[in-house]
Structures are given as structure tokens and as C-alpha cells.
Amino acid sequence: MKRNACGLILLVCSSLYFSGCGYAGPEKAVRRELDYIQKLDEDAISSFFSYENFPLNSDQSSGTGSDTTEAIRLFFENFKYHIDSSTQSQNGTEATVNVSLTNLDAQELAKDLCREIYRDSLSYSHSDYDIHSAFSLMKECLERNDYPEKTTTATIHLTSENDVWTIDSTPELEDDLTGGLVSYLSDPYLLSPEDILDLTLAPFKDFTAEDWQSYLEISDVFAVGTDQADTIDQLLFQQIAAFFDYQITDVVQDGDDAKVTVNITSLDLNTVIESCLGPLRDYGTSTESIRASSEEFNRKTGEILITALEDNVSSTVTQITILLHNDGHTWDPVLDTSFTDALLGNLDESLASLNAAAE
Secondary structure (H helix, E strand, C coil): CCCCHHHHHHHHCCCECCCCCCECCHHHHHHHHHHHHHCCCHHHHHHHECCCCCCCCHHHCCCCCHHHHHHHHHHCCCCEEEEEEEEECCCCCEEEEEEEEEEECHHHHHHHHHHHHHHHHCHHHCCCCCHHHHHHHHHHHHHHCCCCEEEEEEEEEEEEECCEEEECCCHHHHHHHCCCHHHHHCCCCCCCHHHHHHHHHHHHHHCCHHHHHHHHCCCCCCCCCCCCHHHHHHHHHHHHHHHCEEEEEEEEEECCEEEEEEEEEEECHHHHHHHHHHHHHHHHCCHHHHHCCHHHHHHHHHHHHHHHHHHCCCEEEEEEEEEEEECCCCEEEECCHHHHHHHCCCHHHHHHHHHHHHC
């Protein structure tokens, strides 16, 4: 699965460019430009939105797209500002204007957006991203959730030439205008290890038997060696799909590493095998088994397994520890063999019991 999805979230950061117009005073220049943001329409968005900072193909970089336009409009829908103070240099060529900016809580939006992009980036449902799909997710977050307002401050620097004041556009100012959205989205620790692991495990709850077979890449699990293998595998994966659940119980973080304790619920394979032992022993002591060929014996074993899997209603909970490492983009969980063993209910031990009974 793809886990560095939060590196994609920078796609949603719009590059805001001031109009470049000059004004007779620094406060007036700031007021006019902030009014421009406050009264956004599609033409205004297109005029200061640039794709130049995004590594996209040329056919993707033309036009903002309706979702992009709507996402930006919704983001700035309740944007308000207040000019707090201003100062000018003695020579009258430089000035700063301090402003208070009120908008939605960009940190909460960034968390939701990061979750959505990470969720969609998992390999079992992932399609290639472009800038438009990232903004579509941003639009969905803004339409679905109500974010509280938050007031931040910004210091705007201006320069004057021939008594005409223009704003110095910088990445820091662009970040300030979005309430720190750019910074939040580039923070590799924005989501916790528990958040990332929950996003990683949640899709498994909707897996079908076919999904589990594809994910685990296992065939003829019980090594019955007959044409019943596919049927037995399908029943096993149906059981995993029916019972799978998880509960995160503990998180220990140490710098860029974390250990998360998780209870995994899956079928109780030991119960399945135990239900096979009696019929296998009965068969093994019958005259039918004495006359049976190896192929016939394996087929009978397969029939007993099929019945046991069809009749099973038992699940079990296995506690495992999942390790995560922050790679500078986001937390990277490692689903190792302990996860697979928990899904299969300690398959090796169960197979040993089955083989012993068959012998």
C-alpha cells in the first residue's frame, strides 16, 4: 500500500499572487488587496491562482477547474481582516502593515484534508492524483464540515517607488493569508501515529473475500493438494471478511518512531481445526480410510475442512504491536507477519494440529 500520501497534500496549497498594482499609501494598498480576496469570484481566483509550482503535465495545468474554483471560494468565504497598525521607514521607501485575519481554522481543515488524501492514496483504491483531484477533496471537506473561525496575525511588507506602494509577495505572506494552511499541510506530524494507523486499517473492514485473497496472496492455504483448494481458500477468506475488526489500545511514541498496540479480531482458526479432529480420527480408524488412496484421503480431509469452515461462528482476538516510523512526510506503518498471523488465527500452529491428526 502507498503510505507517503501526505507528501501529496502540498498540491492543495494555492499560490496567491497580488495584482501588482501600486497605491498611494501602504494601508490603502493592503486594504485594496485584502478586499480583493474578500470579494472572490471565478475571474479573481483565476487571476491570482498559478499552477507553476506544481509538477504536473502541461495538459493538466490549463484552467483552474470548477472544483478548484469552488474550493478556493469556500475557503475564503468568511475571510475578514482588520488593519491593526502600520509603520514607515524614515526615508519613506519601506513600510509594514500589521493585520488581523479571521477565517476558518486552517489546522482543522488540514487534518481532514490529509486524512482524505491518505485514505484515497491506499493502493487498494488509489488512482493517480493531479491538482484537480486534490482540490476536489478540499472542496468535499469544506462542504461536509463546519470549521470554527480562527484569528491570526500577519505583517505585510511594502516598498515604495515614486510614491507608489506595492506589497512584497513572499511564501510567508501567502501562508499567513491562508491561516497557516501551507505550513500545516507540510507538517509530517500533523496526524498522529494513531490517526495514520486507523486510516490504514479502516478499509480492511470493508474487504470482501476476494479482496483478502488478493491482499494476502495465499493459495491452497491448508495444502490439501486437491481441486477443493479454491473452495477452501474462498471459505477461509469469507470468514476473515466476516470477522475482521480492530481496536487500537495503546500508543508509545519516541521521536520519529512509534509502537501501537492493536487488538485484531479474526476467525478462530484453532476452533475450526479442533472441530476437524474428531471426524478425522473417526475416518482414520474406519475401513474406508484403510482402502483409500492418498488422493481419496486428501479429498476426505478437504470435505471435513469445508464443513468446519462453513459451520464456524467463532472469532478470536489477537494482540499485536505495529511499528511506525516518520519518514519526513508522514507516519509509515509496517504491517508485518504478525498482522498476517493475527488474520489467520495462528495458521502454522493450526496446520500442525491438522497434520498430526491426519497422520
